[in-house]
Amino acid sequence: MSEEPAGLPQVETHCPYCALQCGTRLTGGEAAAVEVAPTGFPVNRGKLCRKGWTAPQLLTTTDRLTRPLVRRPDGELTGASWPTALDAVAARLRELRAEHGPDAVAVFGGGGLTNEKAYLLGKFARLALGTSQIDYNGRFCMSSAAVAGNAAFGIDRGLPFPVTDLRQARTVLLAGANVAETMPPLMQHLESADLVVVDPRRTATAQRAALHLQPVPGTDLPLALGLLHIAIVDARIDRDYIRLRTQGFEAVARQAMAWWPERVESVTGVPAETLREAVRLLAAAPNTYVLTGRGVEQHRQGTDTAAAFINLALALGLPGTPHSGYGCLTGQGNGQGGREHGQKADQLPGYRSLTDPAARAHVAGVWGVRPQDLPGPGRTAYTLLDALGRDDGPRALLVFGSNPAVSAPHSSHIAQRLRSLDLLVVADFVPSETARMADVVLPVTQWAEEEGTMTSLEGRVLRRRALLKPPAQVRSDLDVLHGLAVRLGEPFHRYPTEPREVFEELRRASQGGPADYSGISYERLDSGEALHWPCPETGTPHPGTPRLFLERFAHPDHRARFTEAQQHEPVRESRSEYPxxxxxxxxxxxxxxxxxxxxxxxxxxxxxxxxxxxxxxxxxxxxxxxxxxxxxxxxxxxxxxxxxxxxxxxxxxxxxxxxxxxxxxxxxxxxxxxxxxxxxxxxxxxxxxxxxxxx
Missing domain, CATH: 2.40.40.20 (Barwin-like endoglucanases)
Structure with a gap:
């Protein structure tokens, strides 16, 4: 905590919104008087977007949830005490598990939860509930780039370099990313670069571009294949880099040969000469970056599309070099940390695979259970939501930090599935559309009322600090998980409620995993150290890893992988009816x-x-x-x-x-x-x- 000018409490923390996690200073003794100011934190350098400047208004929203709500037999949500609400939830969970088995209960998390919450949520699901049915809303955001990044590099970190490295960029390809609106402070790091923007719209970002490629929606994959074709044919690839640091180029090159510029133009609508100019800009200058966002990933072939842009970056010799690279612009506030510590359907803490026997043994040892006690992988987000209330699907759902009634595709159908449940429990601080459908609503703390850690898009672990005490009847998500777990028969000590204690356990659980946090501590973060994972526990304090891949990629042979990206037939819908x-x-x-x-x-x-x-x-x-x-x-x-x-x-x-x-x-x-x-x-x-x- 910083000094308190004029007697007012003050803390340095981070914005509650996107994964840029701009540094902010909060001042004020009560919610209605909180003021925010930007700090000199490297990613925002004294700037905030409109959302950051207005964030304190969230603290006084008039419909803030301030006590538990339980739905009465007549359908109305009415106030209840915490013991009454938690007892009711636990009793119904026990009944449903006894009747239908542990997978009758599901959990849906969020990319805005702190690392501590995401970690304990995954532990709660797999131990207290014994369910395999857990996933989170990050599946709707970064999952395609995560799969492609793991395949190419052996590890997934949104940006494998600090945001500030972009200040030296000469050319930046932004594919499916409108950062001028979604992450405005990031634009100051791109002021010296020629931007090549791929977007069907002329967005605020595209308006600042040296070159705007405006394809038909859904044709980013052939566009990326066409760019690679031009780079190969025009001899703009880095053959020494390809030979020394990669494998699989020949197969990808053969595939790209089928996508000559005129063919790509016929599919995407982007002129062949514009494609050639894009490659010239990317290959002609040093300090080049390829960055992708949701526009590339949120497709049924999103993984292949992200892989195609990674292939382009590899062919140009960018990833793992000092002043160039490839990165994915993670969206949600803790989108990076949220996908590392166990709330994904197939994952254990430290970005470990749930199907890896060694990973299961390590985490089970930290948790004090047998490896065979851990359930296997469950359904991914949409498949999980679609299965709700069905004969072979979950009968109950616990939602933390998400609003799937609005955020899921085909949302009217998902709303029907939510209504079909025997029990819907939502933990939130406002009555979201999902919360209004719930049988039990649990009021939880929000950003300025809680301690914890977040992990930004560049893999830097940050401290969230509390300025205010929450309203009297509001509890943290950690308290909620503890209360439910104890009522379900779990040992009292297995679910700590203090964030620092949870983080200490997270450190041990992540140790040796791809996302190793074991060398990070609250003390080091509070002293101002900039710690990017992996940061293992060593004999002397590890400095963290701000730049991945400079010496090697994370595959056993230390080489990056080119991966083939197949263009699939589009979903067939009547163009006459829906033109x-x-x-x-x-x-x-x-x-x-x-x-x-x-x-x-x-x-x-x-x-x-x-x-x-x-x-x-x-x-x-x-x-x-x-x-x-x-x-x-x-x-x-x-x-x-x-x-x-x-x-x-x-x-x-x-x-x-x-x-x-x-x-x-x-x-x-x-x-x-x-x-x-x-x-x-x-x-x-x-x-x-x-x-x-x-x-």
């Missing part, structure tokens, strides 16, 4: 499902309702005018939005933000088809039609 491509994404004032930012007046007043961004010619063909209401309809459902005309849009494409709920939810029309390797749904392209709606 337009719809893509979804974020806008500057809002974040994720909007459960937080729609409650901040300064943000919500800027973009108070959902909209569809349409080219004027497209709008005219559909009988639409600027600011009129329209229905966006796919084969799965419709959303009601207001029309915004934009002459920079492709005439075959419309855009809808995904932050809104009810009839305005973009996920009413999105497609639930999944990437077979990552479990990522097809969020970024849907076949739709537009229709005028009278007001």
């Amino acid at each position: 337009l491509h719809a893509t979804t994404g974020r806008v500057l004032p809002h974040y994720q499902s909007g459960a937080q930012t729609r409650r901040v007046a300064d943000l919500n007043d800027t973009v108070p309702e959902a909209f569809v961004q349409v080219h004027p010619d497209t709008a005219k063909r559909c009988g639409l005018a600027d600011r009129c209401l329209a229905r966006v309809t796919s084969a799965r459902g419709s959303t009601t939005v207001r029309v915004t005309l934009d002459p920079t849009m492709r005439t075959d494409t419309v855009f809808v933000p995904f932050h809104f709920a009810g009839d305005a939810s973009a996920n009413l029309f999105t497609h639930p088809t999944l990437d077979p390797r990552s479990g990522m749904p097809e969020f970024k392209t849907s076949a739709v039609r537009l229709e005028f709606l009278p007001e």
Whole structure:
């Protein structure tokens, strides 16, 4: 804790939103008087975006959950004591497990939970509940890039280098990433670079680009294959790097030969000469980076698409070199740490595989159980949600830090599955759309009221610090897990409630794993050390690893892997009935499902309702005018939005933000088809039609 000017408490912590985790200083003795200021933390350097500046408004939202709620027989949620609420949940869980087995209970986590919460949630699911049915909303964000990164490099860390390295970049390819709106402080690190932006829309980021490639939604994979083709044919690849540091290039090169520029133009709509200019910019200058985001990953072939951009970066000789590289721009606040410590369906702490006997033995030893007591892998996020309430699926769901009623694809269907449950329990600090459907709602602490750690997109472990005490009847998620676990018969000591104690156990559980935190401690973090994982426990304090791969990649032979990326046939939908491509994404004032930012007046007043961004010619063909209401309809459902005309849009494409709920939810029309390797749904392209709606 910092000094307290004028008698007011003050802490240095981090923004509650995206994975950039900008440094902030909070000052104030009560929620209504909290003020925020940016610090000189390296990623934001004294800057904040609008969400960061307005974050204290979350602390005083008028509908803050301040006591447990239990649904009465007449259907109303009513206040209850903590013992009553936890007793009711535990009793019903015991009944369902006794009747249907341990997999009758499922857990759904979130990429915004602290490392301590994510860790204890995974432990609770596998020990206290004995269930294999646990996954989290990060499956909808970074999973494709994680699978591709593990395959290529042997390890998955969003950025294998510090954000500040980008300040020396001469050229940066941003594929499917609109950082000017999603991570505005990051743009200051790109001021000296020529940006090559791949995006179907002319976003705020694309407007600053030296070159904008504007493909048909869903054609990023052939575009990446075409860029690699040009790099090979025009002799712009780094053959010495390929020979010394990689394997598998020949097969990938043969595949790329089928994607000559004119063919790519016919599929993507990006002119062949623009493709050639992009490769020239990437290969001509030193200090080049390839960065991908959700636009690349949120497809049913998202893993292959991310792999294709990694292949391009490898062919150019970028990853693991001092002033160039490849990275994935992780989205959620703890999207990196959240996928490392056990709340994924197939994972144990330290980014260990749940199917690895050695990993099971190590973690079981830390937990004091037998390896055979740990369940195997369960369903991934959408498959888990789709199975809810079915004969062979979970009968109960516990949700922590997520709002799947809005964030899941084909959300009307997922809402039906949630309603079919025998028990839905939601821990949150606001009544999200999912919480309003719950049988039991548990009020938990929010960012300025809790201690813990977060891991930023660059793999740096950070301290979240509490400024305020929570309301009297609000508990931490750690307290909730402890209370339920004890009621389910677990030993009292197995579920600590103090974040520092949980982190000490996390250190031991992660030791020796790919994401090794064993050399990190609260004391080192509080002293100001910059510690990036892996940071193993050694005889002397390990300095952490800010830059991965400079000497070797994480495969046994120390080489990176080129991996073949196959272009699949698109999902077949009637183009006559649904002639337009719809893509979804974020806008500057809002974040994720909007459960937080729609409650901040300064943000919500800027973009108070959902909209569809349409080219004027497209709008005219559909009988639409600027600011009129329209229905966006796919084969799965419709959303009601207001029309915004934009002459920079492709005439075959419309855009809808995904932050809104009810009839305005973009996920009413999105497609639930999944990437077979990552479990990522097809969020970024849907076949739709537009229709005028009278007001």
